[in-house]
Amino acid sequence: MKPPPFEYVRASTLKEAISTLSHNEDARILAGGQSLMAMMNLRYIFPSILVDINELHELAGISVSPERVRIGAMTRQRAIETSQTLAEVAPIFAEAVHLVGHRQTRNRGTIGGSLCHLDPAAELPTLALLYDCTIEATGPNGPRRIAVADFITGYMTPGIAPDEIVTAVEFGPWKPGHGYGFHEFARRHGDFAIASAAVLIERAADRTIERVAICMGGVGSVPQRHVSGEAALIGTKGDVAAVALAVERCAQLDYVADFHGGEEYRLSVARTMLRRSLADALDETRSGKAAA
Template structure:
C-alpha cells in the first residue's frame, strides 16, 4: 500500500505556489495530507505533481477582524479547536472540531484541506455552510472570494479551478451569547458521521428566536442548509412542538445510502440528530441569554 510515483514541488511563497499551479497539469495540492495521503497510499489518486504547501508562509493563523473570524487555510484543525478566541467567539467550531478524526489527524489536518476535500460527512464544510462562510481563493495574478454556498458545488467537488488555491476562510461571527450545537451520530468516536447537524441561534429578550441557522451533513452528496426548518423556527419560542415541525425538513432530503446506512435509515438518523441539535442550541441560547442579563 504505497503511493504511486509523482513529482514533488514545495513552493516557499504564495506567489511561487500560484505560478506552479498555473504551470502544471494533473497536480494535487498537499495540505495536511490526512485524506490525500491515505488516498495516495491506497492508489485511489494518481497525480503527476504533488504541490506541498506546508512551507508557504502566511497561510496559517487565526484572527478576528471586526465581526469576522478569519482562519488561514493551512491552520491545523487542532490549533483551531484549542484556540481561546475560537472557543469564546465561535464555540460551535471547537465543538465540531473535537469530533473530527482523532488528535493525531487534527494535529496535521487543516481547515482548508477539509473544505477542499469536501467529504459530505465531514464536519468542517457543514460548519462553514452554517456560518455562511466566505472562502478566499488565490491564483496567479488574482484573488477572489466565494460564498460557501457557491464553493460547495457537488459531491467532493469544490468550486475552485485547478490553478487556484484556498488561502483562508472567513466566518461571520454571531453575537456573544448565541446558542449553538453541533451533534452527530457516528459508529465510533471520530468516524465520519452517519448524519450530523449544526445549529446557531439567538433569542431576543422575550426568548423569541430572532436569528437561526441550521445545516445537516453526512446524508446527501453535499452538506445542506435547513432553510425550511430555519423559517419554521424563526419568530417562535422554539418549543418542542415547533422543533418537531421543523424536523419535517428532513423528509424532503435527497439522501444517499451506502454500506454504513441506507438512505431511509440516514434520513431517520438525520431527524434524530437534528432534534437533539436544535433542542440543545435553543436551550443554550436561552441559558446564555439569562447569563448575560
C-alpha cells in the same frame, strides 16, 4: 500500499505554489495530507506533482474582529479545536472539530484541506455552510472571494480552478451568547458521520428566535442548509411544536444511500441529531456560558 512516484515542490511563496499549479497538469496541493496521502498510498490517485504548502505559514492562523472571523486555510484542525479566541465567538467549532478523526489526524489536517476534499460527512464543510462562510481562493490573478454555497458544487467537488488555492475562510460571528449545538452519529468515535446537525440561534430580548441556521452533514452528497427547518423556528420561542416541525421537515432534505445507511435510516438519524442539536442550541444556560 506505497504512493506512486511524483515530483515534489516545497513552495516557499504562495505565488510559487500557484505558478507550479498553473504550469502542470495533475498537480495537487499537499496541505495536511490526511486524506490525500491515504488515497495515494491506496493508489486511487496519481498526481504528477505535489505542491507542499506547509511552509506557507502566512496561511495559518485565526484572527477575530467584531465583524469578521478569518481562519487561514493552513490552520490545523487541532488549532481550531483548541483556539480560545475562536471559542469565545464561535464555540461550535471546538465542539464539532473535536469529532474530526483522531488526535493524530487533527494535528496535521487543515481547514482548507477539509473544505477542498469536501466530504459530505465532514464537520468543517458543514460548519462553513452553517456560517455562510466566504471562501478566499487565490489564483494567478490574485485572490477572489467565493460564497460557500457556490464553492460547494457537488459531491466532493469544490468550485475552484485547478490553479487556485484556498487561502482563508471568513465569516461574521453571531452575537455574543448565541445558542449553538452540534451532534453527529458515527459508528465509532472519529468516523465520518452518518448524519450530523449543526445549529446556531440568536434570540431577541423577549426570547423570540430572530436568526437561525441549521446545516445537515452526512445525509446527502453535500452538506445542506435545512431551510424549511430554519423557517419553522424563526419567530418562535423554540417551543416543542416548532422544534417538532423543524425535525419533521428533515424529510425535505436530499438523501443518498450508501454502505453505512439507506435513506430511511439516514432520515431517522438526521432527525435525532437535529433534535439533540436544537436542544443544545435552545438551552440558554449553555449559550449563556458561551457568552461568558
